[in-house]
Amino acid sequence: MRAASVERTATSDQGPKLSRPQTVDGKVSEKEITPRAASRVPRGSGSVRPALAPVVPGPAGSAAVAPRVKSVAAAPRVPPVVVTAIVVVAVALSCVLMSERSSVAELAHSLRAELNRYSPGGKLPSSRALVERYRVSPVTVTRALAQLAAEGLVVTRPGAGAFRAEPRATPVAGDTSWQEVALSADTATELVPRAVDASGVLVTLSAPPPGVIEFNGGYLHPSLQPEHALAGALARAGRRPGAWGRPPTDGLPELRQWFAREIGGSITAADLLITAGGQSAITTALRALAPPGTPVLVESPTYPGMLAVARAAGLRPVPVPADTDGVRPDLLEAAFRATGARVFVCQPLFQNPTGAVLAPERRGEVLRIARAAGAFVIEDDFARRLVHEDAPALPAPLAAEDPDGVVVHVCSLTKATSPSLRVGALAARGPVLERLRAIQVVDSFFVPRPLQEAALELVGAPAWPRHLRAVAQELRNRRDVLAGAVALQLPDAGLAHLPYGGYHLWLRLPDAVPEAALLAAALRTGVAAAPGRPYFCAEPPAGHIRLSFAGVAGPAEIVEGVRRLRAAVDELAG
Structure with a gap:
């Protein structure tokens, strides 16, 4: 997938501070240094400085140099030894950063254990003394003390040092039983409690116990996340002029322009609002479009997070069955007639949990039916950047084909990057945009500017398209490994659709295998899967489980996880 360019003011060539390992008494410590700015070519010299070609992964994990398009004045070739040196330095810096994280945690643990030696208000050893005692860098000491200060265990005073904090008062147990009456009375007059x-x-947010293989995750495994690109983007964003100021309530214009280009069609930046991720956008859209007590049509099965938002807003989700080609238009039309609903929520691309893509012949039908009913379609386009390497050309978002403002489009960067990069967008046309804007401003004011700036830096960097290509390749590989392992170990489980995007498989269980009992047995054997029941807003037709292949460490863990599922099935069979 080709990433759209981002027009930004040129950033400084002075990079973030780096840590260079040094040897002290046979042990490694870090010393903070500031790299010098890039040297410049004197004007009028007529010379051209050689440009380094980016290093990209080659076959079998080797490093290769990406080809460059030659300019009129071709730059001299860079000696291989220089490229090799760059790769070595990059790897070394990565190792130093990972070592630094571990050192901070270890030092904080050691200091935490020694605090009882000091009375409340007692002064801890100086930073210099801690550096010498534990053979760590001053940066590590500063971060460890900051961690203890955040825990309320120490107090740091500039120029004076660190001191043991006064013990916190023991919390007094109160009587909260009155809340049962208050919370129950609150729903007495509501049509839909x-x-x-x-x-x-x-289920998808909670980390399983240690040693349990995580088939229930909803995000990319850390090994698939662009951690170094995110760190660099955040560092560059924090140095931008005005980065910590108040952003426009609709979001940064450049970021809105980028999302508008990604959506396509006639969508412009004026049609967009930047949101704090996709979940926040769905919440805003449902509150804006459906008053409490009214029905809202949803695909069946569908995303539990959306069902939870709808019910929390006092809405009544009404299921519309879907198959491997997406929602069935005939049943959608019947549901609009029967309920009088004015909102339909769908995921036309790589639907969660089935992975289905709305068939071309159904796309226009869905828009026509909604338009005839005077209803909005909330399009949750959450997985567009999780396309697999073997996928055909993707269909455009429904919003790109809707000139009449029927579609309210939701998208996000979170799924393809990190659960903590909660940056998304809402796109809508007409008066509804003003209502969406008002609700978002009342709820959250705006998305923090540093996060928006970091998102812009990320999607505008050369690392962004490389990351998307790497994820597409890895997701395809993991999908095939999981599907093969399921076919071998769980042949009786029904896999109706093999998706070419997204991060999970949706399995129908045999009638003889109860869903809840299987999941409990699976945890005992060391594997966690997502139950199928929460994906249905009415009674499910059968037991299901959802297996995510994005949140595990790799193919070997996938194979082992399915083997443990087989053991859980055998345990139930006795």
Whole structure:
């Protein structure tokens, strides 16, 4: 997938501070240094400085140099030894950064264990003394003390040092039983009681116990996340003029322009709002479009997080069955007639959990049916950047084919990057945009500017398209490994659709295998899967489980996880 360019003011050539390892008494410590700015070519010299070609992964993990398009004045070739040196330095810096994280945690643990030696208010050894005692860098000491200060264990005073904090008062147990009456009375007059049930969402957000293989995750494994690109983007963003000021409430214009180009069609930056991720955008859209007590049509099965948002807003989700080609238009039209709903929520691309793509002949039908019913379509385009390497050309978002403002489009960068990069967008046309804007401003004011600046730096960097290509290749490989392991170990499980995007497979369980009992047995054998029940807003037709292949460490763990699932099935069979 080709990333759109981002027009930005040129950043400084002075990079972030780096750590260079030094040897002290046979041990490695880090010393902070500031790299010099890049040297410049004197004017009028007529010479051209050689440009280094980017290093990209080659076959079998080797490093190769990406080809360059020659200019009129061809730059001299860079000696191989220089390129090799760059690769070695990059790897060394990565190792130093990872070592630094571990050193901070270890030092904080050691200091935490020694705090009882000091009375409250007692002064801890100086930073210099801690550096010499533990053979770590001053940066590591500063970060460890900051961690203890955040925990309330120490107090740091500039120029004076660090001191043991006064013990916190023992919390007094109160009587909160009155809240049961208050919370129950709050729903007495509501047509549809607001039920906040986050269990279906927490399944994918909660980390399993140590040693348990995580088939229930909803995000990329850390090894697939662009951690170095994100760190660099955040560092560059923090140095931009005005980066810590108040952003426009609609979002940075450049970021809105980037999202508009990604959506395509006649969508412009004026049609967009920047949101704090996709979940926030869905919440805003449902609150804007459907008053409490009204029905909202949803695909069945569908994303539990959306169902939880709808119910928390006092809405009544009504299921519309979908198959391997997406939602069925005939049933959608019947549901609009029967309920009088004015909102339909769908995921036309790589639907969660089935992975289905809305068939070309159904796309226009869905828009026509919604338009005839006077209803909005909330398009959750969450997985467009999780396309697999073997996928055909992707269909455009529904919003790109809708000139009448029927579609309210939701998208996000989170799934393809990191759970902590919560930056997304809402796109809409017409008066509804003003209502969406008002609700978002009242709820959250705006998305923090440093996060928006970091997102811009990320999607405008050369590393962005490389990351997307690497993810596409790895997701395809993992999908094939998981599908093969399921076919071998769980032949009775039904896999109706093999997706070419997204990060999970949706399995129908045999009638003889109860869903809840299987998941409990699976945890005992050391594997966690997402239950199928939360994906249905009514009674499910059968037991299901969702297996994510993005949150595990790699293919070997996938194979082992399916083997453990087989053991859980055998345990139930007795």
